[in-house]
Amino acid sequence: MDLLAYALQVLTVIVAPLVVGLAMGMDRKITARMQNRRGPPVLQPFYDVGKLLSKRPMLLSELQATFAGAALLFHAAALALFVSGSDLLVTFFVSGTGSVCLVMGAFSARSPYSFIGGQRELLAILAYEPVLFLVVLSIGMRSSFLVGDIQGGLLHDLPLVLLALVPVLVVLLEKSPFDVPTAHQEIISGPYVEYSGPYLAILEVARWFQLAFVFGMVTLFFWSGDAVISIAGKLALAFAALFATIVIDNASARLTRENMVSFMLIAGIGLVAINLLVLFILKGSI
Amino acid sequence: MMTLESKMRIRSPWIMHFDTGSCNGCDMEVWALLTPRYDIERFGAMNRANPKQADILLITGPVTKRCEDRLRNLYEQTPEPKLVIACGDCASTGAPFHNCYNVNGGVDKVIPVDVYVPGCACRPEVLIDALVLGLSKWREKAAGADKEAEG
Amino acid sequence: MSAGELLAVLLFLVPMIGAVVVLVGRSVPVIKVTVAAVTVVLALSSVGLLLVLASRSFAPLAIEAQALYPLSPVLIVADLALTALFIIIGWRLRSMIIAAAAALNLALTVLLGAWTGFSESDPAMLIDNLALIMALITSLVGSVIAIYSFRYMREDPRQPRFFAVTLLFLGGMNAAVFSNDLLWLFLFWDVTTLCSFLLIAHDGTMEARDAARRALAITLGGATAFIIGAVLALEQYGTLSISDFPVAGLGGLALLPLSLLAIAAFTKSAQLPFQSWLLRAMVAPTPVSALLHSATMVNLGVYLLLRISPSIVNAAAINWLVALISGATFLASNILAMTQRNAKRVLAWSTIGNLGLVAMCVGISTSLAIAAGVILLLYHSISKALLFLSVGAAKEGLGSEDIEAMEGMRAKMPFVSAALFIGIFTIVLPPFGMFASKWIISSAALTFPLLIFLLGVGFASTLVYYFKWVGNILSAAPGSRRVTLRADPLPANYKWTLGSLMGGAIVLSALIGPVIRYLVQPFIDRHFILPVGTNDLNIFTSSGEFPVLVLLLLVGLIFAGLAIIVRPGEEEMSKPYASGEDFDFESRGNYFASEAAVMQGIKVSEGAGVLLVVLLIALPIALEVM
Amino acid sequence: MSMLTSSIKNLFSRPFTTRYPKVPADLPPGNRGRVLYDMSRCIFCRKCERSCPTVAIITDRDAKTQTVIRHRCIGCNTCVEVCPTETITMVQEYSRPDTAPTVNVFSLDLPRHEYRIEHLPRHDGRKKD
Amino acid sequence: MGRATTIPFGPQHAAFLEPLNVTLTLEEEKVVGAVLNQGYNHRGMEHALSLDYRKSQYISERVCGICSFHHSTAYCQGLESIYGIDVPERGRLIRTIMMECQRLTSHLLALGHIAESVGYENLFMQCFRERELVMTLVNRISGNRVHYSMNVAGGVKRDISPEGLKDIQATMSRLRPRLRELHRVFSRDRTLSKRTKGIGVLSNQAAREWGNVGPVSRASGIPRDIRQDGFAAYSMVKFSPIVREEGDCYARMMVRMDECLQSMDIIEQCLPLIKDGPVAIQMKGHPKGEAYSRVEAPRGELVYFIRANGKTALERIKLRTPALMNVASLLAMLPGCQLADVPTITVSVDPCICCTDR
Numbered sequence A: 001m002d003l004l005a006y007a008l009q010v011l012t013v014i015v016a017p018l019v020v021g022l023a024m025g026m027d028r029k030i031t032a033r034m035q036n037r038r039g040p041p042v043l044q045p046f047y048d049v050g051k052l053l054s055k056r057p058m059l060l061s062e063l064q065a066t067f068a069g070a071a072l073l074f075h076a077a078a079l080a081l082f083v084s085g086s087d088l089l090v091t092f093f094v095s096g097t098g099s100v101c102l103v104m105g106a107f108s109a110r111s112p113y114s115f116i117g118g119q120r121e122l123l124a125i126l127a128y129e130p131v132l133f134l135v136v137l138s139i140g141m142r143s144s145f146l147v148g149d150i151q152g153g154l155l156h157d158l159p160l161v162l163l164a165l166v167p168v169l170v171v172l173l174e175k176s177p178f179d180v181p182t183a184h185q186e187i188i189s190g191p192y193v194e195y196s197g198p199y200l201a202i203l204e205v206a207r208w209f210q211l212a213f214v215f216g217m218v219t220l221f222f223w224s225g226d227a228v229i230s231i232a233g234k235l236a237l238a239f240a241a242l243f244a245t246i247v248i249d250n251a252s253a254r255l256t257r258e259n260m261v262s263f264m265l266i267a268g269i270g271l272v273a274i275n276l277l278v279l280f281i282l283k284g285s286i
Numbered sequence B: 001m002m003t004l005e006s007k008m009r010i011r012s013p014w015i016m017h018f019d020t021g022s023c024n025g026c027d028m029e030v031w032a033l034l035t036p037r038y039d040i041e042r043f044g045a046m047n048r049a050n051p052k053q054a055d056i057l058l059i060t061g062p063v064t065k066r067c068e069d070r071l072r073n074l075y076e077q078t079p080e081p082k083l084v085i086a087c088g089d090c091a092s093t094g095a096p097f098h099n100c101y102n103v104n105g106g107v108d109k110v111i112p113v114d115v116y117v118p119g120c121a122c123r124p125e126v127l128i129d130a131l132v133l134g135l136s137k138w139r140e141k142a143a144g145a146d147k148e149a150e151g
Numbered sequence C: 001m002s003a004g005e006l007l008a009v010l011l012f013l014v015p016m017i018g019a020v021v022v023l024v025g026r027s028v029p030v031i032k033v034t035v036a037a038v039t040v041v042l043a044l045s046s047v048g049l050l051l052v053l054a055s056r057s058f059a060p061l062a063i064e065a066q067a068l069y070p071l072s073p074v075l076i077v078a079d080l081a082l083t084a085l086f087i088i089i090g091w092r093l094r095s096m097i098i099a100a101a102a103a104l105n106l107a108l109t110v111l112l113g114a115w116t117g118f119s120e121s122d123p124a125m126l127i128d129n130l131a132l133i134m135a136l137i138t139s140l141v142g143s144v145i146a147i148y149s150f151r152y153m154r155e156d157p158r159q160p161r162f163f164a165v166t167l168l169f170l171g172g173m174n175a176a177v178f179s180n181d182l183l184w185l186f187l188f189w190d191v192t193t194l195c196s197f198l199l200i201a202h203d204g205t206m207e208a209r210d211a212a213r214r215a216l217a218i219t220l221g222g223a224t225a226f227i228i229g230a231v232l233a234l235e236q237y238g239t240l241s242i243s244d245f246p247v248a249g250l251g252g253l254a255l256l257p258l259s260l261l262a263i264a265a266f267t268k269s270a271q272l273p274f275q276s277w278l279l280r281a282m283v284a285p286t287p288v289s290a291l292l293h294s295a296t297m298v299n300l301g302v303y304l305l306l307r308i309s310p311s312i313v314n315a316a317a318i319n320w321l322v323a324l325i326s327g328a329t330f331l332a333s334n335i336l337a338m339t340q341r342n343a344k345r346v347l348a349w350s351t352i353g354n355l356g357l358v359a360m361c362v363g364i365s366t367s368l369a370i371a372a373g374v375i376l377l378l379y380h381s382i383s384k385a386l387l388f389l390s391v392g393a394a395k396e397g398l399g400s401e402d403i404e405a406m407e408g409m410r411a412k413m414p415f416v417s418a419a420l421f422i423g424i425f426t427i428v429l430p431p432f433g434m435f436a437s438k439w440i441i442s443s444a445a446l447t448f449p450l451l452i453f454l455l456g457v458g459f460a461s462t463l464v465y466y467f468k469w470v471g472n473i474l475s476a477a478p479g480s481r482r483v484t485l486r487a488d489p490l491p492a493n494y495k496w497t498l499g500s501l502m503g504g505a506i507v508l509s510a511l512i513g514p515v516i517r518y519l520v521q522p523f524i525d526r527h528f529i530l531p532v533g534t535n536d537l538n539i540f541t542s543s544g545e546f547p548v549l550v551l552l553l554l555v556g557l558i559f560a561g562l563a564i565i566v567r568p569g570e571e572e573m574s575k576p577y578a579s580g581e582d583f584d585f586e587s588r589g590n591y592f593a594s595e596a597a598v599m600q601g602i603k604v605s606e607g608a609g610v611l612l613v614v615l616l617i618a619l620p621i622a623l624e625v626m
Numbered sequence D: 001m002s003m004l005t006s007s008i009k010n011l012f013s014r015p016f017t018t019r020y021p022k023v024p025a026d027l028p029p030g031n032r033g034r035v036l037y038d039m040s041r042c043i044f045c046r047k048c049e050r051s052c053p054t055v056a057i058i059t060d061r062d063a064k065t066q067t068v069i070r071h072r073c074i075g076c077n078t079c080v081e082v083c084p085t086e087t088i089t090m091v092q093e094y095s096r097p098d099t100a101p102t103v104n105v106f107s108l109d110l111p112r113h114e115y116r117i118e119h120l121p122r123h124d125g126r127k128k129d
Numbered sequence E: 001m002g003r004a005t006t007i008p009f010g011p012q013h014a015a016f017l018e019p020l021n022v023t024l025t026l027e028e029e030k031v032v033g034a035v036l037n038q039g040y041n042h043r044g045m046e047h048a049l050s051l052d053y054r055k056s057q058y059i060s061e062r063v064c065g066i067c068s069f070h071h072s073t074a075y076c077q078g079l080e081s082i083y084g085i086d087v088p089e090r091g092r093l094i095r096t097i098m099m100e101c102q103r104l105t106s107h108l109l110a111l112g113h114i115a116e117s118v119g120y121e122n123l124f125m126q127c128f129r130e131r132e133l134v135m136t137l138v139n140r141i142s143g144n145r146v147h148y149s150m151n152v153a154g155g156v157k158r159d160i161s162p163e164g165l166k167d168i169q170a171t172m173s174r175l176r177p178r179l180r181e182l183h184r185v186f187s188r189d190r191t192l193s194k195r196t197k198g199i200g201v202l203s204n205q206a207a208r209e210w211g212n213v214g215p216v217s218r219a220s221g222i223p224r225d226i227r228q229d230g231f232a233a234y235s236m237v238k239f240s241p242i243v244r245e246e247g248d249c250y251a252r253m254m255v256r257m258d259e260c261l262q263s264m265d266i267i268e269q270c271l272p273l274i275k276d277g278p279v280a281i282q283m284k285g286h287p288k289g290e291a292y293s294r295v296e297a298p299r300g301e302l303v304y305f306i307r308a309n310g311k312t313a314l315e316r317i318k319l320r321t322p323a324l325m326n327v328a329s330l331l332a333m334l335p336g337c338q339l340a341d342v343p344t345i346t347v348s349v350d351p352c353i354c355c356t357d358r
């Protein structure tokens, strides 16, 4: 492989989660401003992670730590696969494995809120994985599963599919109305309850990797021959998606787990189905 | 020169609030801290409501006999390094409830306290002062540790 | 007789002979020796067969009826005798349906015999790669289950009966997959039906007998569809030899034999609306469940579908119905599996779902899909056997098969827990074999967009029901440290059987490249062009690529590495957070639906199944009429 | 939906948040912050000590000091009201947090309105009168 | 092996401001049983209150910081009726204004808390932003944000200056459009309605049986508001109790929201009525006799019973606080709901543990 391209890929895998961390900081800042407060510095997520890393570890069970690490590594592997242009479907499944590791970590600590959080996280997976799966398959259908081969036309052909990603992002970003698994006022922070210090930091970074992958999927929808336009467009698209979730977060209460699953499945599947149907009618083939 | 670690720590104090039998006055002021007017998220603070993820315990109330064990539990579940801030007169000395038979009279009767906040109720501004004081205590500690490490 | 032919005959004859020996010998040592000997023969012969086929670069091995001379005259007699036996059983069970179906079968068999002049079509047996894969599954997985049963059934007073039937089952299964002639196939099809009936009824309780009766009624009904299909096939295609079925230009009534054979397959594989027997069969001892779900019985149904897939694939009028029935089965069973609290029932629904996936592959009708189906079938058998046997071992330790009873099992029975983990991991998570086939199916389903919606929800539900189970196992008391596998007081028998299946599942996953290239590809290539490529490291399709080994290494490294690195000190352990209280929490599963809602769900999906099955029969007739 | 518009409106308007501690707290006149003694006026009649509902005042006639335990004073203003010589005033500025409970010791030796801050022994024994 | 599992909810919990423990028995996430554990906040206030009647108005405020003024009013009214005197009109009007201000802060807190309990962070923030306006107002008037220390037996000890009255008027005018906006959100927001409508229904019958008081009872269709009895200056203003029939969380929320607007009305009615004059009269001698005093605190009827025997120490003082009545009725509302609704339902009765446990 071209050494430069390789180096670039490695760099992307390292930088992408950092960008997501920054986006999380912006998210908190924008959220605060929408609530008419000042909000934290934009670099806050990094301070948080740094702080957590410096705390004394505390655990209920060894497996918690193992699964936290596994979640991080799987999400990182997913991102690496994504960046290296390999199969999107495989990437998606690897990333899903990372999510499952979080669930197992939550279960391996026998503690009431952690356990309920694990159950709810599973339901969240039930809610968003099918939608993500459909998005991936739609992309594969229109273009290719190989990330490296995906080119333009997606935004034009699959606008509703892109829209279906927004509720998925709402779940992944733990925002209302679908922050059911981590519901602060109900189960404190769900699967994360028993995580503290460095292990929580690991999970947080894992989440950045996961989000980097999902936002990466959002960016796939924009493509242009010109590298500069392409990158600018991709970033704009990702930011637009983030902004949409923030607005939704600030204008809604948390719904229940039943609401979450049914809404996600009906809306997500519906959007993808309508999109494919229209495409089929317009183009005669999918 | 402070280590990066302690810098981060000062910028990200996550709090947990526990009411050990207060009159609610100070609790409301703790909540006021989180809301637009005082917004301690400015300082990177976040209400985690979970001892395992907290750095700073904001304790209100004179610690009733029944809350004693719970307070101790929560304290033990908070990983080091941690700060305990006794919010309000009753958490500091139990004063308003000094005639009550069922109180311990202050958080420091049960767990070590780092910062005592006067006031009944303690105004949000005072709580912010307390936070700053607590963090500077951390900073000093960190600086001391650095010096030791150098020396 | 060539070596290949000999091995093939050994594969089905030796178990049958073993069965007789067991019945005659009756004492436990005799049983053990016999069964052990048979399993050794099975294992050696199946591997031998693999080598023989490999040496002829996987050209199918045809066995003429002549070569089976002493056997073939017995064929019709045995066929008739067996159906007659079913009539008697039906009579004694006071089940008119069974008796009537058996009687119909008898009549039709006689008719068929008369029609062909009691002579078989050639080749009577055809051993291609599909049959080879099935024989490998039956012989190897079946052997492990039989050995496992030594211990599991040790206190059972009816061991001779159990082991005899088990051996007969294995033999019948092997013979069935080798059969090319529909009459041969019908005989062994009925043998498996009989064996499953006997095994399900093994405990002799009312419940067991009810379940056995239900199983018999449904599978015999399926056999009726089978034999009618055979009659029609002879009428339409002029042959009873599956390998001679036309693969193109089918339409109208010519589709009916395929429809009927597909329905027969659905009954065997417990697809909607015929799934009820398999769930009730859970009353049987665990090895029986394992046998039914992984090594024998249900595999036979989808095997038949795969076998006739070259014809179905080109029968555009019905293949989408097959896809829909099995797709609906896949979705419904995975959703229903989420509502189950009994581990075996969860596994049963999961089996139904996975077989649905295999059948769906036939329905999707691309070579890619069919390849995926074969791979799925192979890997599913191993993982499912592992899971069932683990549940059995867990039951011995815990006294219950409920998921809830397994709370915190990782601290009490680490070995079994590990076996369950690996079983579940290999079923749902990348990069194990089942997963690889799911990956191929996802790509394949692109040609049938309706299915991707079913797949998406189905896959996610799979995660939910398996991992909430895993969750219960993991939820061990706070502060519990990692326990070594050796600490498990599990009997050696279980350790070995479970261990070999675990090893098999992982090693075969790593070898998926060669498995596809040498085992699956030759079968597909005979009928289709396979667009799956492998280069040992990766498998790839026209639109994607799956780096198997890289991922496998990754997963291995992640878990092994973390297991070694993560060694938190004693001082890091703390109490669980319970709002400040000291609280002893017991975890309970989530089942999302009340019993009534589950019943409702089953009814609805069965209704849909009936509708689709009726359509499957009606469509060819309608096409003919129009 | 109105939350949506108000969110967007808030996003582009000035935050409501104070700048405290960068800018001083906005304390209204008449805020009951803490008590201050003008010891030149005190006649040590001990009315203040007796009327304090939380026993925050210790009057020492011999040493001619008034000690106010800051972390006990609830700012009820009673002492101000009962003092016959207007020795005590309530100031706007509140007392600050400290790392230990502290007392303000007012004494005749100190200039007007000045006080010493001393640490209260931990676990101050004054639980019941 | 049963299907149900038990989890603790509180005493330290994100949804609760105060230590309350509800031990929930869950079937999956459905609550099938709830046990209330109280007493975390029991300090022994009734004992403390009875030690010196002259100091007790300050202690009574500390029974609770949210409706501190109502507590001291109830206490002072009790003493006043033992002495048999009438508070001057200006004093009564000031008490009324302060009580209504406190009702505003309390209800805005409760509303924000409900919003928070359903994870509607932004709405929570907005409630507290508007609440800060009232908090700073009462700080300007009384000198403290929480404990006003204005009440004494016989009236109030701190007068409101003419500028103060203008300040109140100005704040009310500023607050009114904002609260109308909040009212719109609370009544119309779809996700919020989804989480509150039909949740935690307390029928009229049940509300009577459990003896609910205040907004909780009014949300279940019981038109009872102690303010109509006309203590303080309530006989001088016009208002009628706000009653809803649904009895669910939504109704309880909306009753509070409407009462916020009503409180502003009452305050604005009071302002022009204030005439120059004394704000208190002096009491002579130690109290002797017994009295029963009621006020309508933000959470409902608050009752003080005082028996004095002519000494500094009261013979007996007994509180019957509103939250005590309302918290108990949780036992009627929680079983059958979802775990997700537990915080909402609990918060919707506005549990105040400090006075429940005293």
Ligand code: SF4
Binding pocket: B022, B023, B024, B025, B026, B027, B060, B061, B087, B088, B089, B090, B091, B096, B119, B120, B121, B122, E062, E065, E146
């Ligand atoms: S210090 Fe005062 S306001 Fe604060 S909780 Fe104690 S009594 Fe209430």
Ligand code: SF4
Binding pocket: D041, D042, D043, D044, D045, D046, D047, D048, D049, D059, D082, D083, D084, D085, D086, D087, D088
């Ligand atoms: S009441 Fe006034 S004069 Fe008397 S002791 Fe106190 S400060 Fe001095």
Ligand code: SF4
Binding pocket: D035, D051, D052, D053, D054, D055, D056, D057, D068, D072, D073, D074, D075, D076, D077, D078, D079, D080
């Ligand atoms: S203001 Fe009240 S509490 Fe403070 S010292 Fe004076 S009397 Fe005591």
Ligand code: SF4
Binding pocket: E044, E045, E046, E047, E357, E358
């Ligand atoms: S009635 Fe309540 S507050 Fe009074 S003494 Fe008894 S327990 Fe304490």
Ligand code: SF4
Binding pocket: B024, E063, E064, E065, E066, E067, E068, E071, E106, E297, E298, E299, E321, E322, E323, E351, E352, E353, E354, E355, E356
């Ligand atoms: S109900 Fe009780 S605790 Fe609640 S605000 Fe009123 S007095 Fe305070």
Ligand code: SF4
Binding pocket: none
């Ligand atoms: S007299 Fe009343 S307050 Fe005292 S102990 Fe008995 S019940 Fe409790």
Ligand code: SF4
Binding pocket: E320
């Ligand atoms: S607790 Fe109070 S309100 Fe309830 S019955 Fe007893 S006296 Fe009556």
